[in-house]
Amino acid sequence: MTAGRLRDPRLALALLSLPSLLIAIDISVLSVALPRMAADLRPSPTELLWMNDIYGFMVGGTMITMGAVGDRIGRRRLIVICAAVFAVASAVAAFSTGPWMVIVTRAVMGVAGAAIMPASLALIGRLFPDPKRSVAAMGAYMTCFLVGMTIAPLIGGVMIEYWWWGSVFLLGVPVMLVTLVAAPRLLPEFRAPAAGRLDLPSAALCLASILLVVAALKMIVNSGWSWQPVVAAVAGVGLGTAFVRRQNTLDDPLVDLSVLRRPGVARVMWVLFLTAMVMGGTSIYWAFYLQSAQELSPLRAALWLTPSMIAMIVASNLGPWLGRHIPPSRVILGSLIVMATGFLLYAMVPAGRSGILTVVCGAVLTTAGVGAAFPFLMNDVISHAPQERAGSAASLAQTANEIGIAMGLVVLGSIGTVVYRSRLTSSTGHADGSWVDGFREAGSQHDATLLRHVQEAFSSGFRAVGIFGVAVMVIVLLLRVARSRPAN
Incomplete structure (x- = not known):
């Protein structure tokens, strides 16, 4: 564990809340931009579905793995790395020339977002060791996330009205740049004192099981019951069971x-x-x-x-x-x-x-x-x-x-x-x-x-x-x- 040059935990909380505000906006804003994107990029129905869903898939599928990565390499370091990745991916997404370019960049943004959220929540507990102050900080963090979800349609509508659809992705660049500059000065660092190696088979099992289960649920919602989502759900549950059993046998589980x-x-x-x-x-x-x-x-x-x-x-x-x-x-x-x-x-x-x-x-x-x-x-x-x-x-x-x-x-x-x-x-x-x-x-x-x-x-x-x-x-x-x- 290393100590950060922490001056005021409230400033650190404000910094941690900025990316959460952006991630919340990014979850909702694509629904506003999608019609213009579809008219410009002309995706197939399958590509359109992946453009809309891939971000949430990657957030859900990689969050457990990225939480474990933060515990091992340091939560502040992970936030800084993923802020940079998110900024670059956002800039590339803004100038996408085809549907698969949007899908790939949104997938990368989803992984980065999945890393930032658990690392931020874990650091809040360290910034505010008193339980009552910690709960209040969690409430403030959640407020920023909810504000982002609330204002996303309005912000997206205004930006698309006066600029082009790629402008909604550029929102992420300045916010993440601020995080890159300020995080080393405001956030404390913490990682596991005896961090073991990341178990890659466990990470693969976790990702595959969650993606299959979530994909099956989305298929049922979109197209009703059929053999495809049932097979996907059964496979996902099976891989999830294998994941749990593996964690119970490892000295340093994911x-x-x-x-x-x-x-x-x-x-x-x-x-x-x-x-x-x-x-x-x-x-x-x-x-x-x-x-x-x-x-x-x-x-x-x-x-x-x-x-x-x-x-x-x-x-x-x-x-x-x-x-x-x-x-x-x-x-x-x-x-x-x-x-x-x-x-x-x-x-x-x-x-x-x-x-x-x-x-x-x-x-x-x-x-x-x-x-x-x-x-x-x-x-x-x-x-x-x-x-x-x-x-x-x-x-x-x-x-x-x-x-x-x-x-x-x-x-x-x-x-x-x-x-x-x-x-x-x-x-x-x-x-x-x-x-x-x-x-x-x-x-x-x-x-x-x-x-x-x-x-x-x-x-x-x-x-x-x-x-x-x-x-x-x-x-x-x-x-x-x-x-x-x-x-x-």
């Missing part, structure tokens, strides 16, 4: 799974996974409900969703503040109850325009609940890991979050589709495809009666998803109560 055997940590990981699953799964319903079921314009729908993003940003700072005045276990429990109440509102969405207010209130409660609880949950995982494994623990928690979101899209999407088809069949006599197909067919035929039936069937599916969300939150609350009981 990820220290023994952290899961520490009191309460496995339960916290399940809470992170399950809350991510229900949040990710219900997110696909918001836009369809407002735009298709309630026939609002995209702008009006976006304005109705703004309160939920504001609630999440406020809660991610309010939760840590409350944790300094009352026991954190109560803050987490209260936040999870708030989330459960939000899903209960989804389960009670009424017909007509009043449903808009119910859905928006549900979104505010669910996002506020997860925003307040997340800093505590992440700190629980990282603080229970040895300092030399903190980066690995942070990446493990983040990966559980990523897979939970992908799983939620499949599970909750399937539940909503089954209920939608059942309700539409009972009212019209037949139902083929998903609600997306139903809304498209009703719109193309200008059939007001069919549209009303599709809207009612979709709303029934949304209510069913809300009921499932409540059931999952009951399990989460039981896990949390079981986690808190020994401490009391």
